[in-house]
Amino acid sequence: MIRVLLADDETMIRAGVAAILATDPEIEVVAEAGDGAEAVALARAHRPDVALLDIRMPKMDGLAAAAELRNAMPEVAVIMLTTFDEDAYVSQALSQGASGFMLKAADPRELIIGVKAAADGAAYLSPRIAQRVITQLNGGRLERVAPARERIKALTPRERAVLALIGKGESNHDIAKQLHISEGTVKGHVSTILIRLEAKNRVQAAITAYEAGLVAD
Known part of the structure; x- marks a missing residue:
């Protein structure tokens, strides 16, 4: 069962x-919050697998809450769920360690x-957001090729293979299946990759x- 924390200041949206989540028998909403501060407190109490956070909330916005969760409970996957898709929000969300960015x-x-992708260790971006991120990456990509290739030199051949599949958006389960290794081994590789690349999350990797x-x- 995937345990989900839902945070949004609008009761009807929550x-x-x-x-919607209740239609899937593998997902359970274990807590609901009306602001970012409450979301962090409830996450500490319920230890969800995934936290769905609205960006614009009172007391503490979703971006600040994502940063708090990243520092205190890195095992909780964070997805930003919002009406707004401005580039600044996407960039901030990913830099705060969010595993995904979705539009309401x-x-x-x-x-x-x-939710299922994030719970399985994969990153997820709404298709509209993903296309914009790719477009931004292509602009000035040549300037970043050499530094990126230098960073991956610190990885073993197996870690590079895992990183390539992370880049394709594969989950831990799918990576394990394709490389014929256990999911536990994949998780170990992913942790090492993030450390060696100094990446906050799978999206950055x-x-x-x-x-x-x-x-x-």
Whole structure:
């Protein structure tokens, strides 16, 4: 069962998202918060697998809450769920260690897919957001190729193989299956990769894989 914390200052939005998640028997909403500070407190109490955070909330916004969760409970995957898709928000969310960024206007099925991906250790961006990130990466990519390739020199061949699959958006389960190793081994490799690349999360690691040429366009 995937345990989810839902935080949004609009009661109707929370009810709608909770109703969507309730349609999947593998997902359980264990707590709901109306602001960022409450979300952090409830996360400490309930230890969810995934935290769905709105960006604009009172007392503490979703970005600040994501940073708090990243520092205190790095095992909790954070997905930003918002109406707004401005580039600044996407950049801030990913820099704060978010595992995903989704829009409230997206297909309800996408929400379930994103939660399951995050719970399985994968990164997830709404298709509209993902396309914009790729476009931004392509602009000035040549300037980042050499530094990225230098960073991945610290990785073993196996770690590079894992990083390439992270870059493709594969989950730990899928990586284990493709490389014929256990999920526990994959998790160990991922932890080492993040440390050696000085990446806060899988999204940043995936960007490095893309810039270093480990992922084909």
